[in-house]
Amino acid sequence: GNSVTQMEGPVTLSEEAFLTINCTYTATGYPSLFWYVQYPGEGLQLLLKATKADDKGSNKGFEATYRKETTSFHLEKGSVQVSDSAVYFCALYQAGTALIFGKGTTLSVSS
Amino acid sequence: DAGVIQSPRHEVTEMGQEVTLRCKPISGHNSLFWYRQTMMRGLELLIYFNNNVPIDDSGMPEDRFSAKMPNASFSTLKIQPSEPRDSAVYFCASSFLAGDGETQYFGPGTRLLVL
Numbered sequence: 261g262n263s264v265t266q267m268e269g270p271v272t273l274s275e276e277a278f279l280t281i282n283c284t285y286t287a288t289g290y291p292s293l294f295w296y297v298q299y300p301g302e303g304l305q306l307l308l309k310a311t312k313a314d315d316k317g318s319n320k321g322f323e324a325t326y327r328k329e330t331t332s333f334h335l336e337k338g339s340v341q342v343s344d345s346a347v348y349f350c351a352l353y354q355a356g357t358a359l360i361f362g363k364g365t366t367l368s369v370s371s
Numbered sequence: 372d373a374g375v376i377q378s379p380r381h382e383v384t385e386m387g388q389e390v391t392l393r394c395k396p397i398s399g400h401n402s403l404f405w406y407r408q409t410m411m412r413g414l415e416l417l418i419y420f421n422n423n424v425p426i427d428d429s430g431m432p433e434d435r436f437s438a439k440m441p442n443a444s445f446s447t448l449k450i451q452p453s454e455p456r457d458s459a460v461y462f463c464a465s466s467f468l469a470g471d472g473e474t475q476y477f478g479p480g481t482r483l484l485v486l
Contacts, residue, residue, distance in 0.1 A: 303462050303477030353473045358427060363413045
């Protein structure tokens with residue numbers, strides 16, 4: 261069945277450091293891919309998405325490129341801020357199913 | 372847009388009591404999802420509805436849990452009787468199910484503590 265695997269956390273960085281959170285998926289066909297973010301005490305919210313191979317989703321300085329050849333959708337940001345501290349979830353969608361979430365990666369950024 | 376509305380935001384109850392969580396999805400959305408989040412198990416999909424019809428309830432832990440969606444603007448998740456292991460944050464999410472991708476909008480969650 262379909263699945264999403266993301267890197268174990270927590271990830272601890274200093275402000276202005278480069279961020280990468282790895283995400284790989286298993287699916288038949290051509291799923292849509294998402295990154296959601298959960299700030300402390302809140303629900304998840306969509307950060308970015310890509311619906312076909314080679315698409316790049318971007319938002320708030322975060323980027324992720326849909327790589328079908330490596331079945332990956334890694335999240336990157338060039339310079340993180342303390343306010344980016346949150347839990348990040350990679351997710352996959354195919355028609356006829358519900359969203360499949362990864363286990364989440366906790367990011368902690370210190371000043 | 373008010374977003375997904377959940378009530379109550381916090382609930383403390385004693386073991387054996389009935390608990391009812393409520394959700395109002397975003398107007399116009401046709402899919403609704405109930406999730407549970409704990410430190411140990413992460414985010415779990417309990418059940419989802421499409422056009423008010425339950426599509427997949429395989430994530431519902433046991434018969435103590437039940438969910439209904441009587442109309443497009445309201446859903447409930449009920450636990451009867453509640454147990455301490457049900458303590459978690461319960462999220463409701465809604466979406467407009469389209470062909471090329473599904474963006475879910477989450478509510479703020481209900482924090483349930485069963486003593």
